[in-house]
Amino acid sequence: MKKILIFLALVASVSCTQKKELGSESRPIQFALVPGQDSAVLMENGKILEKWIHDQTGLYVKMQVPVSFIAVVEGLGSQRVDIAIVNTFGYIMAHEKYQASARLIGVNLGHSEYWGQIITANPKIQSLKDLNGKKFAFVDPASTSGYLLAAKLMKDENIKPSEVMFAGKHDSVVTMVYQGRIDAGATYNTPAENGVPQDARRLVVQQFPDVYEKVRILKLTGPIPSDPVVVRKNLPPEIEAKLISALKSFGSTPEGAKALKNLYHLTGFKDCTDKDYDSVRKLLLDMGKSVQDFVK
Structure with a gap:
């Protein structure tokens, strides 16, 4: 009886392993x-x-x-x-x-590459230098287009915002710029298709139909793979x-x-x-x- 129970246990074990x-x-x-x-x-x-x-x-x-x-x-x-x-x-x-x-x-x-972009809706910001002393949002510390590329550009140009934050997602950065909660931000960019922008602004166009008019691209960064x-x-x-x-x-x-x-x-x-x-x-x-x- 004991041998039978051991055999059945082994069968059950094998069956469970196969299922997993x-x-x-x-x-x-x-x-x-x-x-x-x-x-x-x-x-x-x-x-x-x-x-x-x-x-x-x-x-x-x-x-x-x-x-x-x-x-x-x-x-x-x-x-x-x-x-x-x-x-x-x-x-x-x-x-x-x-x-x-x-x-x-x-x-x-x-194409197997894309760009980053710095976007703004603040009319007083016309160049990178105008970002000095302003509120700026990145996407995530591990984001290439939403952080790394923009951070390098700002380092090279000695740009120092007054406040920096991480929004977590590209559409969140666009929304914050659109609503004026920040002065500028970093997101991804891909080329327009048939005259229609395809960068991160497209993620919120249903919510904010005038986003392409209100939020503009200040500078492209990249490209990257x-x-x-x-x-x-x-x-x-x-x-x-x-x-x-x-x-x-x-x-x-x-x-x-x-x-x-x-x-x-x-x-x-x-x-x-x-x-x-x-x-x-x-x-x-x-x-x-x-x-x-x-x-x-």
């Missing part, structure tokens, strides 16, 4: 989306990507939008995140600290290959193309390597900083 295999329904792959804009928008479109991956690969995936840029990095390190679309500087952190790897780079109409798709250390290669293949084909359908645009203003992905992000490392060196300076 990564990519199974009981242990879905954790896919994080960097929280650069409204979390509801990210989750709504992320769910479309989640379903696409399952339909193409049979793998179960669970989308998540962590509370901050750094939370995505730390998730990759703790294996609470298996794969992520992360901001450029966040990837540099995740690679150096946790050996995460960039596998794909975002593409927008054939686009956001990558990053996998954690020791993600099984066969799972990684399936995920990457599904992501590459996501923009091939009208629904997928729309979701990619809504997520991070992309039209697709292409292969990349860690070397594609060396320019960002050089930017840090030029600032006299290292990744550790930005990790709290």
Whole structure:
């Protein structure tokens, strides 16, 4: 009887292990989306990507939008995140600290780079020097376009605002500038399409239809390589290959193309390597900083 019970326990153990295999329904792959804009928008479109991956690969995936840029990095390190679309500087952190790897780079109409911008609605601000003594908002300390590029420019130009804050998201910075709560801020920029601006102001145009007239671009910063798709250390290669293949084909359908645009203003992905992000490392060196300076 004792032998039978031991046998049954072993069978149950094996069965439980099989059920918890990564990519199974009981242990879905954790896919994080960097929280650069409204979390509801990210989750709504992320769910479309989640379903696409399952339909193409049979793998179960669970989308998540962590509370901050750094939370995505730390998730990759703790294996609470298996794969992520992360901001450029966040990837540099995740690679150096946790050996995460960039596998794909975002593409927008054939381009794999984007810019930062400094925006304002204050008529008294006509040049960078006018930012001295003013209130300024960045996005997040780990944001490339929403912090790093603007911080370097302000350092180079010896610009010293009277007050600096972090709004957390690109749309929050635009809103604060629009409402006059701050004098200027840093967000991302992508080129206009068919005469229609596609920078961070577009994130709030439904709420503030006159945002393009009221909020203007004071200065562009960059360019920098686009956001990558990053996998954690020791993600099984066969799972990684399936995920990457599904992501590459996501923009091939009208629904997928729309979701990619809504997520991070992309039209697709292409292969990349860690070397594609060396320019960002050089930017840090030029600032006299290292990744550790930005990790709290």
